[in-house]
Amino acid sequence: MTAYNRILLKLSGEALMGDDAFGINHDVITRTVQEIGDVTALGCQVAVVIGGGNIFRGVAGGSKGMDRATADYMGMLATVMNALALADCMRVNGITARVMSAISIDQVVEPYVRPKALQYLEEGKVVVFGAGTGNPFFTTDTAAALRGAEVGAQVVLKATKVDGIYTADPKKDPQARRYDTITFDEAMSRNLQVMDATAFALCRDQNLPIRVFSILKPGALRRVVMGEAEGTLVTQH
Ligand SMILES: Nc1ncnc2c1ncn2[C@@H]1O[C@H](COP(=O)(O)OP(=O)(O)OP(=O)(O)O)[C@@H](O)[C@H]1O
Numbered sequence: 001m002t003a004y005n006r007i008l009l010k011l012s013g014e015a016l017m018g019d020d021a022f023g024i025n026h027d028v029i030t031r032t033v034q035e036i037g038d039v040t041a042l043g044c045q046v047a048v049v050i051g052g053g054n055i056f057r058g059v060a061g062g063s064k065g066m067d068r069a070t071a072d073y074m075g076m077l078a079t080v081m082n083a084l085a086l087a088d089c090m091r092v093n094g095i096t097a098r099v100m101s102a103i104s105i106d107q108v109v110e111p112y113v114r115p116k117a118l119q120y121l122e123e124g125k126v127v128v129f130g131a132g133t134g135n136p137f138f139t140t141d142t143a144a145a146l147r148g149a150e151v152g153a154q155v156v157l158k159a160t161k162v163d164g165i166y167t168a169d170p171k172k173d174p175q176a177r178r179y180d181t182i183t184f185d186e187a188m189s190r191n192l193q194v195m196d197a198t199a200f201a202l203c204r205d206q207n208l209p210i211r212v213f214s215i216l217k218p219g220a221l222r223r224v225v226m227g228e229a230e231g232t233l234v235t236q237h
């Protein structure tokens with residue numbers, strides 16, 4: 001028996017790079033897809049929001065003098081490329097997936113239509129949401145919170161390179177300690193950079209818990225879905 005019937009899985013684009021400098025690492029994406037297949041086989045419905053940090057971040061383009069909104073649209077297109085790669089890897093591994101984009105690219109992917117997404121989930125298909133929220137100045141973490149609330153997910157699972165939320169960025173501070181649980185208010189007031197404040201605030205307001213865990217740890221997704229302790233849980237109280 002799984003702890004959740006429906007999850008929103010946020011996959012970090014950067015985590016999909018593995019040890020590569022750019023793009024998607026074949027072994028990492030294959031392992032990730034197989035782990036998604038394991039939890040769907042348990043009867044858990046899976047919606048995915050994928051990031052784009054392995055290809056392009058709007059903030060990086062903006063810092064080099066690009067118009068920020070234009071750079072953000074490029075970032076959103078990068079997430080669509082990742083979504084297509086993820087869905088294709090699912091196909092290869094025998095999992096049925098549908099990509100839905102928040103911006104219209106009709107020849108390539110179908111647009112995001114909420115009732116259609118709900119139908120796919122009920123049919124047991126994995127739905128991969130590309131193009132974030134469809135708006136510049138946001139991130140795919142906020143898209144995960146938004147889509148998670150819209151599709152009635154019971155939890156947002158942020159699968160990333162670190163194994164939870166720490167008192168400081170563990171990549172920069174070796175003394176940082178990991179929280180088992182933390183409240184939304186504490187995560188925001190401590191300005192913990194693992195997720196943006198908009199995403200935390202939306203999940204807090206919708207009472208949608210977040211669990212941050214490492215996608216690089218074999219079996220972690222299954223353990224989370226089975227309700228076992230893994231990473232950090234963010235809740236209202
Ligand atoms: N307090 C903290 N606890 C844990 N991680 C932190 C913290 N502060 C900063 N980080 C950093 O946050 C990063 C979150 O990474 P992630 O790749 O998921 O970002 P993202 O922008 O959501 O994803 P993407 O790569 O898709 O753009 C980690 O790499 C980690 O080093």
Ligand SMILES: O=c1ccn([C@@H]2O[C@H](COP(=O)(O)O)[C@@H](O)[C@H]2O)c(=O)[nH]1
Pocket residue numbers: 013050051052053056057058059071072073074075076078079131132133134135136137138139140141143
């Ligand atoms: O709703 C959104 C989501 C994303 N973007 C842009 O895409 C990149 C990549 O997303 P990450 O969350 O960093 O993986 C992001 O840096 C933004 O530039 C967006 O504009 N709106």
